[in-house]
Amino acid sequence: xxxxxxxxxxxxxxxxxxxxxxxxxxxxxxxxxxxxxxxxxxxxxxxxxxxxxxxxxxxxxxxxxxxxxxxxxxxxxxxxxxxxxxxxxxxxxxxxxxxxxxxxxxxxxxxxxxxxxxxxxxxxxxxxxxxxxxxxxxxxxxxxxxxxxxxxxxxxxxxxxxxxxxxxxxxxxxxxxxxxxxxxxxxxxxxxxxxxxxxxxxxxxxxxxxxxxxxxxxxxxxxxxxxxxxxxxxxxxxxxxxxxxxxxxxxxxxxxxxxxxxxxxxxxxxxxxxxxxxxxxxxxxxxxxxxxxxxxxxxxxxxxxxxxxxxxxxxxxxxxxxxxxxxxxxxxxxxxxxxxxxxxxxxxxxxxx
Numbered sequence: 402x403x404x405x406x407x408x409x410x411x412x413x414x415x416x417x418x419x420x421x422x423x424x425x426x427x428x429x430x431x432x433x434x435x436x437x438x439x440x441x442x443x444x445x446x447x448x449x450x451x452x453x454x455x456x457x458x459x460x461x462x463x464x465x466x467x468x469x470x471x472x473x474x475x476x477x478x479x480x481x482x483x484x485x486x487x488x489x490x491x492x493x494x495x496x497x498x499x500x501x502x503x504x505x506x507x508x509x510x511x512x513x514x515x516x517x518x519x520x521x522x523x524x525x526x527x528x529x530x531x532x533x534x535x536x537x538x539x540x541x542x543x544x545x546x547x548x549x550x551x552x553x554x555x556x557x558x559x560x561x562x563x564x565x566x567x568x569x570x571x572x573x574x575x576x577x578x579x580x581x582x583x584x585x586x587x588x589x590x591x592x593x594x595x596x597x598x599x600x601x602x603x604x605x606x607x608x609x610x611x612x613x614x615x616x617x618x619x620x621x622x623x624x625x626x627x628x629x630x631x632x633x634x635x636x637x638x639x640x641x642x643x644x645x646x647x648x649x650x651x652x653x654x655x656x657x658x659x660x661x662x663x664x665x666x667x668x669x670x671x672x673x674x675x676x677x678x679x680x681x682x683x684x685x686x687x688x689x690x691x692x693x694x695x696x697x698x699x700x701x702x703x704x705x706x707x708x709x710x711x712x713x714x715x716x717x718x719x720x721x722x723x724x725x726x727x728x729x730x731x732x733x734x735x736x737x738x739x740x741x742x743x744x745x746x747x748x749x750x751x752x753x754x
Contacts, residue, residue: 530587532720539719576600581633584640
């Protein structure tokens with residue numbers, strides 16, 4: 402056998418092996434629940450298998466699990482899947498999955514569901530609230546960074562320059578300052594305790610104007626946005642994105658804010674009119690802004706906020722699901738146990754779908 406022939410054989414075997422690996426393991430016939438998990442749902446396939454094995458010990462598990470690593474996997478496995486763990490959903494995927502009974506979305510923000518037609522028998526659950534504590538910590542960090550002008554200090558450090566000018570005169574204690582929170586869901590509520598611990602006064606805006614929350618001094622209803630913006634030293638956007646809230650912070654809302662106030666957005670980029678914000682920052686209409694989300698991510702070179710003064714941007718990391726992988730897995734496991742018992746309530750189920 403010549404070396405060339407051996408090499409050709411090895412190449413052929415490798416090619417056949419890769420081809421086989423591209424075809425996912427098909428579903429087995431039988432009564433076991435068919436569980437499909439998308440790659441990137443907070444943990445690797447190995448971690449998910451380990452977690453499932455610990456939660457369902459024994460030789461026989463009541464489900465079979467497959468993983469989606471590419472489009473081919475999804476194309477072949479989704480039509481027969483009964484439970485689907487993913488981070489996104491669209492009408493095309495729903496049409497390809499006639500046997501789905503339950504979809505778990507490992508994310509908190511699910512505005513992409515708004516235009517979808519979801520069959521009445523399909524349960525939808527989300528990871529809403531799991532990352533709230535982390536988002537609150539991120540917001541507090543941004544508040545301190547804005548108030549203490551860390552951007553100026555770090556920029557001078559990189560240039561080897563020592564100067565207090567422009568920093569000292571902007572530093573004020575947060576005690577007694579007013580934090581205005583737009584949206585009193587999981588993320589908005591998680592901000593109340595750390596803000597209060599810093600001595601801040603906390604007010605909120607929510608269309609459910611009858612909420613009663615410990616530590617919240619005042620809650621404005623649907624018509625109270627101008628009042629909240631006029632009162633606040635720091636405005637934090639925690640609203641879900643919808644037709645009603647799209648660009649809720651525009652030129653008019655920015656005009657209601659104090660010249661000494663800061664805007665922080667950790668929800669969705671579409672909640673803020675970025676052209677209006679860029680204009681407000683360049684005109685010094687407000688003191689500054691910090692954004693963890695943008696309408697287009699990553700932003701193009703022509704983005705209106707590029708080069709704006711007094712602006713901090715973090716790359717959509719405040720609620721990173723990999724930070725909360727254990728919580729995501731635990732929530733899904735508890736829901737899977739309830740689902741398999743048939744008829745039990747699932748955590749974070751969207752009742753209006």
